[in-house]
Amino acid sequence: MSNLWIHPSLLLIGGALLLPLIPKAFKKVFLLAVPLVTFGLVLSMLGQPAATHGQIPFLHWTLSFGRVDSLSLVFAVIMSGMCCIGTLYGLHVEEDAQHSAAWIYVSGSLGAIFAGDLLTLFLFWELMAFSSVFLIWFRRRPESTAAGFRYLLVHVAGGLSLLAGLILYVHATGSIAFNAFNILNTSGAEYLILIGILLNAAVPPLHAWLPDAYPEGTFNGSVFLSAFTTKTAVYALCRGFAGMELLVWLGVIMALYGVVYAIIENDIRRLFAYHIVSQVGYMVAGVGIGTALAINGACAHAFAHILYKGLLFMGGGSVLFMTGETRMSQLGGLYKKMPWTFLLTLIGGLSISAFPFFSGFVSKSMIVQAGFDNPHLYWAAFFLMLASIGTFYCNGLKVPYFVWFGKDKCSPAVRDRADDPPWNMLAAMGIAAFFCIFLGCYTPALYHLLPNQAAAHDYNAYTPFHISETLQVLLFTACAFFVLVKLKKIEPHAGINVDLDWFYRIGGRAFLWLARKPVQLIDTAVGEVYRVGGLVPLMKSATLVGLFDNHVIDGAVDGLASTVRGIGQRLRGVQRGAMQDNLTVVFAIAAGLILAFLFFKGFSS
């Protein structure tokens, strides 16, 4: 029997719940052990034949918690691996709830990947949204609180679309199985599901939550955020919508949209966030192309992307953690203080740019090649090549140059604080950097994990044409970059760029204004009635009393009122913090209970 199969999410959720009970002396060991054991558990599934475990009857359907096949495993391996690196990176963070939130977030992602049916997918999908928002809130800036609420509201809307689609789909087909949908004659229900997934993949125009929220996360929380939500959505697209032509269009638009915004962005973590949009665009386009090579490319690129994007966010997080600043207009010349952070971030930048012998080279090229294999998709392949220019420009040139070299624009406080980060952060970055180079140099390590083995076996990234093509594109991009630097055309300047989140940020205010206005009108009208009804003479006779009232009583009342308001404001802060902590615990317990219940029920039946 397959009863011995343990869901990796269960380990992470169990660990997250036990964490506060672990004595301080063992805490760091425990923090490293839980993700490592989870990673080991996922690795142990690699040799086994594809199977579906953890099937539990529920109403008149069957929930499948453990669909293990080559597609789900390639994503599960990198996600559980990234959990180890991310936890090591934030090892010195003392607050247990931050680690718990991150682990529950990862468990949501792993649960969605192993889900064999739409209901289970939805359950873990929501778990991801509700746990990841704490990684933003825990930064505890007013901006982070607001960005977190926007993030949550957008994801709730996406989740509702997924749920509505799911209900309609189950109603129409009678099945909750999560397999390839009908991409040629797509029904309304399937489109609703697609919209829910596309929102999580940050496909324009549903992408604005990502560059809004990720840069507001904690220094280590954003490392987790950068890896899981979008790539889980890429997995869901691979599973459900491979070969849908619409996705080629959306993917190409995404790839270029992210690049254009990144070029004008000043904040390094927001720039990296826009490059998530851009890189996920390659994956979405790969899913849309849908050939065996393209699906391999989408999976391989997600795999490589999680490592190098994690590395870039760790570099940006180190700059934030050590200096408190992430705007390029306020940085520069940091190589003297943070040389190792520079080198490791540069490795991330070269990997995302697909330099030969770095991980992006062996994964991105599969998607572009799949485009060049089909004469009808030449346009897409050329646009993806164009986007890769912007990728190198931003991650490999602009950020390293303007943060670590260029003109030193640091304030004295920033310059004093700057230094290479603690050992655990450097170690996590070192491990990610090692794997970025390892995957680029030793291709079988990645190619053996891919779902379409025949296509992976036939593919060779290191052909003379491909190496020559890539080196020409990248090195002459660098050439153009330094010409533009010499001409002083691309100095970063202070400022933000509005994106489509403008609509709900300013739109929300307009709504509030509308709500206030009628209330004010009614208030004025009521006042008028009082005045006409003879209040005025009465008031006049009361002037003497009023004088007494104004000077003596009001003085006391006003003082009291301002004191109460002061206390109230302080209380509000406390309450808000406590609410977030409470919510973490409640979500964690609820998710744990549901999982445990379903599993024990499964074992006993």
Place this chain on the structure above:
Amino acid sequence: MNLLQIIESLRRNLKTVVLGCYAVLALVVIADVARWALTSHGAEAATKEHASGFWAALFHVAENVPVFWTVFGFLGCVLLVIVSKAVVGPFVSKPEDFYDE
């Protein structure tokens, strides 16, 4: 040797480093011409399906003209920066306190 010392010695010899970079750029171009000269063309083009239109023509150029990707890289970068900074930027760029109330 210390990483910082390596970076600083590179910066002290910036002229040499820049010359080295020019040499690498030249080498990449020469290597591509050599690759083009050594491979037999025409054989692959014949097997490809004959599609017409702009993208097919561009593909034909990319496959058969050496140093195409050099031009693509340089001009593409300049184009992207111009489009981003001069066309999109003015519409979306706002002061840092834009969303503050």
